[in-house]
Amino acid sequence: MKLTKLFILGAFSTLMFTACKDDKKAEETEIEVTDETNIDTDNNTTDEVDTKRNREDMNLAEVTRANTNLSSVSEALERAGLVAKLEADTPVTIFAPTDAAFDKIPQETRDSWMKPENKEKLTGLLSYHIFPGELTAEKLVDLINNAENNKYTFVTANNGEVSATIENGSVVLWDNKGTKTTIETANISASNGYIHTIDNVMMRE
Numbered sequence: 001m002k003l004t005k006l007f008i009l010g011a012f013s014t015l016m017f018t019a020c021k022d023d024k025k026a027e028e029t030e031i032e033v034t035d036e037t038n039i040d041t042d043n044n045t046t047d048e049v050d051t052k053r054n055r056e057d058m059n060l061a062e063v064t065r066a067n068t069n070l071s072s073v074s075e076a077l078e079r080a081g082l083v084a085k086l087e088a089d090t091p092v093t094i095f096a097p098t099d100a101a102f103d104k105i106p107q108e109t110r111d112s113w114m115k116p117e118n119k120e121k122l123t124g125l126l127s128y129h130i131f132p133g134e135l136t137a138e139k140l141v142d143l144i145n146n147a148e149n150n151k152y153t154f155v156t157a158n159n160g161e162v163s164a165t166i167e168n169g170s171v172v173l174w175d176n177k178g179t180k181t182t183i184e185t186a187n188i189s190a191s192n193g194y195i196h197t198i199d200n201v202m203m204r205e
Contacts, residue, residue: 060094061086063190069197072102072110073126079114080123085130091193092157093135095173097201098184105201127158128175128204134193137186140164140171160204175202 058066061083064074073096077083086092102110113122131154143152144164153163163174173181181200188195 058190059087059192060092060190060195063188063195064094064096067188067195069098069100070096070195072099073097073129076113076122076126080119080126082123082126082130086192089192090132091134093131093133093193094195095129095131095162095181095183095198095202096195097129098197098199101198101200124158124204125201128156128160128162128202129198130157131155132157136194137171137183137196141166144171156204158204162202173198173202176205177203179203 061074061077064070064077064086067074077086086094112118113125135154140152143154144150144166147153151163151165153161155161160176165172165174171183171186173183175181179200179202181198181202183196184199185197186194188197
C-alpha cells in the first residue's frame with residue numbers, strides 16, 4: 001500500500017515538474033518572439049527619453065529632439081516645417097532614420113535637402129516616413145502575418161506606399177525603390193504617437 005502511494009506521489013511530482021517546465025518554455029518563447037520582432041523599446045534611447053516616455057508627457061517632436069541618435073532627422077523636420085505636425089494631438093507614427101542612416105547618404109545630397117529652395121522636396125521625403133495614426137510594432141507584425149503572402153503595404157502621410165515583411169525575425173520595410181530597411185528600435189512612445197527607428201532613409205522616388 002505504501003509502495004502504491006509512493007508511486008502515485010512520484011508520478012504526480014513528475015507531472016507537476018513537466019507542467020512547470022512547459023510553462024517556463026512558453027514564457028521563453030514569448031520573450032524570443034519579442035526579441036525576434038524587434039519590439040524592444042529600450043535600445044538606442046537616452047535616459048531622458050526613457051524617463052519622459054514612461055510618463056508619456058512628451059510629444060513626438062520633443063522625443064525626437066531628445067534622442068541623441070535622431071539629431072539629423074530632428075533637424076530635417078525643423079527645416080521642412082513639420083515640427084508643428086508632430087506637436088499636434090492627432091496621432092502619427094514616425095519611421096525615423098537614425099543618424100547612421102543619414103550618414104549613408106552623400107553629404108552633398110544631404111546639404112542640398114536642407115536648402116530653403118528644396119523645402120518642398122525635403123517635406124515630401126520626410127512625409128514618406130510618417131504614417132497617419134498609431135502603428136505599434138505588435139500591430140504591424142500582426143498585419144504582416146495576416147496579409148497575403150505575409151507582405152503588408154501601408155500608405156504614408158503623402159500617399160506613398162511602403163511594404164513590410166518579416167525576415168529572420170526582423171521587421172523589414174521596402175520603399176518604392178526596392179531598398180530594404182530594417183526597424184532597429186520600435187515603440188518609442190510619445191503623447192501623440194510612436195517612433196520606430198530605421199537603418200535607412202527611405203525613398204518614394
